[in-house]
Amino acid sequence: MPNADGMQPIADKYVSILTRNADMSKKCSYGTGGKADYYFAPDCDEVAGALISDLKKADLPYFILGGGSDVLVSDDGYRGAVVSTEKLKSISLCGRILTAGAGVKISELVKFALYSSLGGIEFLSGIPATVGGVVTMNAGCFGKSVADRLSYVVTTDGIYPAKDCGFSYRESLFKKNGECVLKAAFRLDNAEYEQSESKIEYYKNLRRSKQPKGRSCGTVFLNEGCSARSTIESGNLKVRRVGGARVSEKHANFIIADADCKSEDIYALINEVRKTVREKTGTELREELVYLGRFGDENKF
Secondary structure: OOOOOOOHHHHHHHHHHHEEEEEHHHOOOOOOEEEEEEEEOOHHHHHHHHHHHHHHHHOOEEEOOOOOOEEEOOOOOEEEEEEEEOOOOOEEEOOEEEEEEEEEHHHHHHHHHHHOOOOOOOOHHHOEEEEEHHHHOOOEEEEEEEHHEEEEEEEEEEEEEEEHOOOOEEEOOHHHHOOOOEEEEEEEEEOOOOHHHHHHHHHHHHHHHHHHEOOOEOOEEEEEEOHHHHHHHHHHOOOOEOOHHHHHHOOOOOOOOHHHHHHHHHHHHHHHHHHHHHHHOOOOOOEEEEEEEEEEEEOOO
């Protein structure tokens, strides 16, 4: 793994968008984790592209952060550069193609489509994420996925028609090769305001009825060939606890972080769930969330 010893020239060049020792617990939905040595927040695509190009050329460690809803940051923090897309918030409409920057929140995207009398992405309502994150993860729910509605994706390396993005269940070309998504274009349908609004409320209520309250990253494990929730429940793991982290009683594929929780508690509980499920059912669960920093003896990213 590259080390961050040569970061100072990059820090000097991009000082106007840099925060040193950024508290990552305030950047991620779990509300845990230490500090990132370098936290960059580019305010346009050109600066984001130049920054990532410089980091690559210098062989320095970096991590692309969207809304932070699917990330667990080490209690020791991260010694590399976090590149946040939070300020890439452009949004425009051409016909029925809605193009949004990576930092646009899904709630803002859905609302913009609603007010433009366009539909097709109502199923994303209630997902606490950004455009860049849902595209990279090919997020989805209720039998639908982001890939179903994408026209093309713009990254720091080029423009990709949806068919060339390598989408599959919670996977994309960008997740595999680490390219930074800058913006994405969605194919929408004409829709009556009232109809679309009704669908948005339906999906929000459905999500509320199924998901527990509390700090979490959403579902922890992928549903690969089986329901992770049912598999965890079959291992009698509901309400299992490690420190301040616990398996949700309402939905076993959620791990809730209580007030005193640390990232190491969540990590230990995830490993305990995986181990118990493997031993009791023979099923190997794989995490949906992403680790950042050192956990145990490993640098996860």
